[in-house]
Amino acid sequence: MPRLAKRTEHVMPFYVVELFKQANALKAQGQDIISLGIGEPDFTAPPQVVETLHRAAQAGLSGYTPPAGISPLRAAIADYYAQQFGATLDPARVIVTSGASGALLLASMALINPGDEILMPDPSYPANQNFITSAGGVPRLIPCSAEHRFQLSADTVREHWGPATRGVLIASPSNPTGITIAREDLRALIAEVRQRGGFVIMDEIYLGLYYGDRPQSALTLDDNVVIINSFSKYFHMTGWRLGWLIVPPHMVQAIETLAASLAICAPSLAQHAALTCFEPEVMHIYENRRLSFKQRRDYLLPEFERLGLHIPVAPDGAFYIYADIRAHSQDSDDFSRRLLTQAGVAAVPGRDFGPAHAPYTMRFSYATGLDRLQEAIDRIERFLA
Ligand SMILES: Cc1ncc(COP(=O)(O)O)c(C=O)c1O
Incomplete structure (x- = not known):
């Protein structure tokens, strides 16, 4: 058997991958899961960009x-x-x-x-x-x-x-x-x-x-x-x-x-x-989408605080909320597992991002439409109650 290089022992796994496997298994069983986990925009490339891609492919620019x-x-x-x-x-x-x-x-x-x-x-x-x-x-x-x-x-x-x-x-x-x-x-x-x-x-x-x-x-x-x-x-x-x-x-x-x-x-x-x-017209689309992200953030920040998911510093960019869950749990792994299985909401426990704040923090991504975010807040509220 080929011997693995030493560095493979030091490569950090993404723990969240396990959580997503579980989320996908629940989806396969027909459960509706709202993903606040993945760091990926819900928007895709604007149509103009896709059109240029087609033209480039047809012109053989590959x-x-x-x-x-x-x-x-x-x-x-x-x-x-x-x-x-x-x-x-x-x-x-x-x-x-x-x-x-x-x-x-x-x-x-x-x-x-x-x-x-x-x-x-x-x-x-x-x-x-x-x-x-x-x-x-x-x-x-x-x-x-x-x-x-x-x-x-x-x-x-x-x-x-x-x-x-x-x-x-x-x-x-x-x-x-x-x-x-x-x-x-x-x-x-x-x-x-x-x-x-x-x-x-x-x-x-x-x-x-x-x-x-x-x-x-x-x-x-x-x-x-x-x-x-x-x-x-x-x-x-x-x-x-x-x-x-x-x-x-x-x-x-x-x-x-x-x-x-x-x-x-x-x-x-x-x-x-x-x-x-x-x-310019495509940059305009991106600017509008940026404003959508901002709108989602502005909706979520007070809702999180209302639910006792404390946000120590208000985020001013990206599409993440890094919340302190201590009012509800000291174990973010367990909290995220229960949030997934009992409320159908997937979010990332703190340990993926380093040990310092791992037990009591979680990352919630708002790369999901406002209606789904509202539904997620309802579910989290019922779960915490
Ligand atoms: C901070 C940061 N840097 C880099 C990356 C990797 O991005 P890319 O898809 O461009 O490789 C990510 C992806 O989530 C990220 O969050």
């Missing part, structure tokens, strides 16, 4: 592209960052990838040496640890409190930076909290890392789904931050497997070389179709 992506798409992404997030950049710094996941893999391979420690907040997106481990690095989860918006801060970096620490991996707005890092806190955090010669990888996959005034990229604070983004969330194209990296000029060549070997290129038809995402 061969390999350059490893960094087709030039018009790199230019369109650079323009999008300038228009939406206030960051002016040379399109040559944009590398098109297979989703944010492809971007995280390339960034990890390019920046992390075996044994390097990378600081990340607890809670955070579970796959991040696995990208670091795959590159031979050591993820260090730092417990982050509600007081710090569940994010790393300059203070936590100062406190936890050790001789092997090389950088930080953060997200704003974050998964599972939907909470951003306040701009001045981010400025201080970046300065603290840079002062130590470290790198900042900033995952901006949810930046388009921000509900405050104009969001700004971390690039507007420091041009050397390595940016991760994607067509999965704001553009509602999860399975199209398209995302991007923005890197400082000195990293471009190394990333292109890695991309040429590890991926050859991102899906070519998806790249051609994605150009249409940036047309």
Whole structure:
């Protein structure tokens, strides 16, 4: 039997997969399950984008592209960052990838040496640890409190930076909290890392789904931050497997070389179709959908508090609510199991996002229509009663 590599012992599983297996089994038995579990928009790509995909396929534009992506798409992404997030950049710094996941893999391979420690907040997106481990690095989860918006801060970096620490991996707005890092806190955090010669990888996959005034990229604070983004969330194209990296000029060549070997290129038809995402009428559709997400959030926040599912920090982005369930349970695994089997509502227990707050937190995703969310609230209310 082939021997498995040591790193497979360190790869973190997604515990929620088990829960979803159970949810699917209940559905197969005819039970109506409302999923507040999955981190995937309920919207799909707008029809204009799908049409461009058809045309690209018919025109035979399905061969390999350059490893960094087709030039018009790199230019369109650079323009999008300038228009939406206030960051002016040379399109040559944009590398098109297979989703944010492809971007995280390339960034990890390019920046992390075996044994390097990378600081990340607890809670955070579970796959991040696995990208670091795959590159031979050591993820260090730092417990982050509600007081710090569940994010790393300059203070936590100062406190936890050790001789092997090389950088930080953060997200704003974050998964599972939907909470951003306040701009001045981010400025201080970046300065603290840079002062130590470290790198900042900033995952901006949810930046388009921000509900405050104009969001700004971390690039507007420091041009050397390595940016991760994607067509999965704001553009509602999860399975199209398209995302991007923005890197400082000195990293471009190394990333292109890695991309040429590890991926050859991102899906070519998806790249051609994605150009249409940036047309004004399509951006208008996305803006309306963003407002729908905001409306759902605004409905849910008071309802959760009313039901004693406390939200320590109001989310200002993404489509997640990170709730403190202590008024009802100290065991989020058990609570989520009972919520599923007794109320038919699927949501993710805290342990998928790190141990610090696991027993008493849960992530609820509102990537589901308002009518279903209302039904979910009714069911949760009856369940808690
Ligand atoms: C914070 C974060 N980063 C990256 C990803 C991966 O996204 P993609 O589908 O673009 O690979 C996700 C997906 O849920 C996410 O929540």
